[in-house]
Amino acid sequence: MKQIQKGFTLIELMIVVAIIGILAAVAIPAYQDYVVKAKLSKVVTSLDPIKTAIAMYYQENGSFPTTGAATTDAWLYGATAGTGTPSVWTSLGLTTVNLPPELSRIDYSASASGDQYGLSLTFATGKIKATTIDGQSVVLGPVTGQTVAAGGTITLAASGVGAGMTSLPVLYACSTNLDTIAKKFFNNSGANCP
Secondary structure: OOOOOOOOOHHHHHHHHHHHHHHHHHHHHHHHHHHHHHHHHHHHHHOHHHHHHHHHHHHHHOOOOOOOOOEEEEEEOOOOOOOOOOOHHHHOOOOOOOOOOOEEEEEEEEOOOOOOEEEEEEEOOOOOOOOOOOOOEEEEEOOOOOEEOHHHOEEOOOOOOOOOOOOOOOEEEEOOOOOHHHHHHOOEOOEOOO
């Protein structure tokens, strides 16, 4: 009489464990990249009202908001506009900007003539990806050649927006230590963020 086999052999169990290990080794890094991209997407989405306000201001006034001199105005996480001296944010019509916890601050810089601007996004510590994104900065502006330094300081490009433009382009510049995932995310027409 033939005996019926019950259960799994040791070899079969080892094969299953090996397959699960291989799948986990591939899936976990991919999952972590998707989490980073989702957080960066949240940051970009939170910028939409600011970009709209800047574009509307430029359309109505022919320049970007400035105080008549080169200016920088920061919006910190959890802050409201209008405290103390009038700021660029209130001139844009923004009394509140809901920054996601992934951002610690947004700095707005403009040239004295108002022909160019830059938004520096500084990522919060411990919110996205330690050492390669957290604490780093990305600059958003209408022209190439803008650079970012530590603390959100923006170096504006030599020339501003050209006459006859029908819309403001959105160009990114990244700090040099920024992670490659973020450089690919903040791309300029398919080219990685410089």
